[in-house]
Amino acid sequence: QKEVEQNSGPLSVPEGAIASLNCTYSDRGSQSFFWYRQYSGKSPELIMFIYSNGDKEDGRFTAQLNKASQYVSLLIRDSQPSDSATYLCAVTGSGGYQKVTFGTGTKLQVIP
Amino acid sequence: DGGITQSPKYLFRKEGQNVTLSCEQNLNHDAMYWYRQDPGQGLRLIYYSQIVNDFQKGDIAEGYSVSREKKESFPLTVTSAQKNPTAFYLCASSDRDFGYFGPGTRLLVL
Numbered sequence: 001q002k003e004v005e006q007n008s009g010p011l012s013v014p015e016g017a018i019a020s021l022n023c024t025y026s027d028r029g030s031q032s033f034f035w036y037r038q039y040s041g042k043s044p045e046l047i048m049f050i051y052s053n054g055d056k057e058d059g060r061f062t063a064q065l066n067k068a069s070q071y072v073s074l075l076i077r078d079s080q081p082s083d084s085a086t087y088l089c090a091v092t093g094s095g096g097y098q099k100v101t102f103g104t105g106t107k108l109q110v111i112p
Numbered sequence: 113d114g115g116i117t118q119s120p121k122y123l124f125r126k127e128g129q130n131v132t133l134s135c136e137q138n139l140n141h142d143a144m145y146w147y148r149q150d151p152g153q154g155l156r157l158i159y160y161s162q163i164v165n166d167f168q169k170g171d172i173a174e175g176y177s178v179s180r181e182k183k184e185s186f187p188l189t190v191t192s193a194q195k196n197p198t199a200f201y202l203c204a205s206s207d208r209d210f211g212y213f214g215p216g217t218r219l220l221v222l
């Protein structure tokens with residue numbers, strides 16, 4: 001069983017719409033949750049992190065965490081073609097970032 | 113500027129040859145990592161190091177070797193024992209809370 005699961009996509013949304021990316025994890029002791037964006041041929045870039053249940057907003061991005069249901073999501077409002085990338089979910093446990101586990105990523109396509 | 117550098121950007125390996133990928137960071141992070149990414153695939157951990165002069169195997173260490181003689185540097189050697197080395201290699205470093213990636217090295221076999 002995969003420890004961090006994401007739908008590989010591609011997820012296609014029209015420009016200006018809300019893109020919703022989801023991630024589930026198996027370890028109930030997980031404590032920190034990250035979203036990385038990876039453009040084709042480039043390295044992953046950290047864009048959001050969340051520790052507590054609820055929502056965390058940063059510009060057009062909102063991370064949502066529900067520890068009881070063991071899922072974390074990333075919402076991108078007013079999606080732009082430049083948001084087209086693969087989004088990686090990463091989860092850490094009590095060991096801190098050194099025990100990070102990555103999902104395989106969801107490919108997002110924003111259609112102009 | 114603080115960050116992680118990897119060199120070279122592209123590396124070509126001949127059959128039977130060992131090659132070394134460089135990774136340097138000036139973020140003062142204790143932990144460093146090497147990942148391999150194949151086309152359309154997720155990240156697979158090769159080796160990681162939590163402190164100077166210490167490192168541990170990840171999920172796919174066979175055919176690879178590392179050293180950690182300095183806090184800033186964590187070079188990866190792809191040996192001739194690695195039969196399918198063509199991939200995108202990513203170095204990362206972290207403090208306790210956050211991890212960051214270098215720009216990557218793309219390794220190709222001639």
